[in-house]
Amino acid sequence: KNEVEQSPQNLTAQEGEFITINCSYSVGISALHWLQQHPGGGIVSLFMLSSGKKKHGRLIATINIQEKHSSLHITASHPRDSAVYICAVGMASGSRLTFGEGTQLTVNP
């Protein structure tokens, strides 16, 4: 069993829908990262969280340290949001990341 589990593995939505992707982890962490990988392959860091909630545009990330769970929300989804969203955790400042398998999101117009 992977130390970082994401759900769902695949998600299809209609443009405008509110989307939630979940991440659970089984180890103690210093920070949780949400990443985005587009079909071209490059990875972009979206958020780094150690507590609470962060918001950037239509993206919101939350984390519950006690429950070892994080969610990534996308409001008013758009086809350009279609990508693989990856959750990753770091055990200490500057340390390596341990990744989930990713969630393939497809937003249809």
Add this chain to the structure above:
Amino acid sequence: EAGVTQFPSHSVIEKGQTVTLRCDPISGHDNLYWYRRVMGKEIKFLLHFVKESKQDESGMPNNRFLAERTGGTYSTLKVQPAELEDSGVYFCASSSTGFSLQHFGDGTRLSIL
């Protein structure tokens, strides 16, 4: 600010040959990481440099993989000799010291025939 750059973007070689991947981190970033994604699996850690020193190389699969970071700037990852199971996408990331985001390159897609 230039991002993390990786070269080549694609490499196709035959089993038994040697391949060298290069990563140029963001200028001033002391931390440099190599990761790999093989088909159908999650991205996995290979190793971590702090400046020119190997901080953690516990993810290196075997001694066919050799990583260097010259003068704490760019890094190379050499696979010699390449085997079929080495195929995948190799990502490099860099970060500044302390509690900071890792910035990823676009990856090198390596195919071993």
